[in-house]
Amino acid sequence: DIVMTQSPLSLPVTPGEPASISCRSSQSLLHRNGNTYLYWYLQKPGQSPQLLIYLGFNRASGVPDRFSGSGSGTDFTLKISRVEAEDVGIYYCMHALQIPITFGQGTRLEIK
Amino acid sequence: QVQLQESGPGLVKPSQTLSLTCTVSGVSINNGDSYWSWIRQHPGKGLEWIGYMHYSGTTYYNPSLRSRITLSVDTSKSQFSLKLNSVTAADTAVYFCARFYHDSSTLYPNWFDPWGQGTLVTVSS
Numbered sequence: 001d002i003v004m005t006q007s008p009l010s011l012p013v014t015p016g017e018p019a020s021i022s023c024r025s026s027q028s029l030l031h032r033n034g035n036t037y038l039y040w041y042l043q044k045p046g047q048s049p050q051l052l053i054y055l056g057f058n059r060a061s062g063v064p065d066r067f068s069g070s071g072s073g074t075d076f077t078l079k080i081s082r083v084e085a086e087d088v089g090i091y092y093c094m095h096a097l098q099i100p101i102t103f104g105q106g107t108r109l110e111i112k
Numbered sequence: 113q114v115q116l117q118e119s120g121p122g123l124v125k126p127s128q129t130l131s132l133t134c135t136v137s138g139v140s141i142n143n144g145d146s147y148w149s150w151i152r153q154h155p156g157k158g159l160e161w162i163g164y165m166h167y168s169g170t171t172y173y174n175p176s177l178r179s180r181i182t183l184s185v186d187t188s189k190s191q192f193s194l195k196l197n198s199v200t201a202a203d204t205a206v207y208f209c210a211r212f213y214h215d216s217s218t219l220y221p222n223w224f225d226p227w228g229q230g231t232l233v234t235v236s237s
Contacts, residue, residue: 037222048208048227049159055221092159096212096222100174103159 023093134209
């Protein structure tokens with residue numbers, strides 16, 4: 001199984017400040033077709049996860065442009081340029097390169 | 113707008129079978145690029161993929177749960193189901209259904225979206 005490791009696990013942020021979450025996979029998520037099968041989800045309090053970023057860096061429909069995904073191979077980053085109160089929740093990275101699909105442990109973003 | 117809604121008992125006794133159903137609306141369950149999925153979240157913990165099924169019958173399971181899982185699709189009711197047998201307290205979790213959007217020829221985009229709201233299943237006597 002591919003192990004997904006996130007850091008930090010807790011991230012207190014002042015509104016308006018940037019935030020960054022790291023995700024590392026135990027093997028490369030680059031497929032021979034050129035796609036990198038890395039995704040980011042946000043689970044807001046009391047809600048189900050919602051898709052933020054797909055295939056490493058593509059924002060899902062309706063996702064604000066303050067969210068961006070980057071990285072390659074085994075090292076990936078989700079950045080929020082200016083955190084807003086509505087961004088609180090748990091952020092998960094996920095791979096979909098092979099079975100089983102696995103998720104990171106989650107990073108809890110809270111507002112200072 | 114695609115929507116999914118889980119239903120089923122919230123309490124299951126140890127050693128019995130957990131049975132959940134997900135009702136799909138806004139898209140045909142026969143959609144060729146959709147794999148109907150189950151994901152669970154143990155209390156206060158992260159996410160665990162359980163498995164998914166295509167309406168054609170193609171099924172993929174998490175190897176860690178494979179021996180205890182049965183997935184099925186009922187196209188006439190636009191529903192898909194999960195059965196997990198021989199449950200223990202370790203199976204207590206919020207169970208989500210979701211659509212895994214996957215074109216098998218292009219391997220694109222391979223995302224879970226949307227998700228149902230989730231349903232808590234407690235295993236206890």
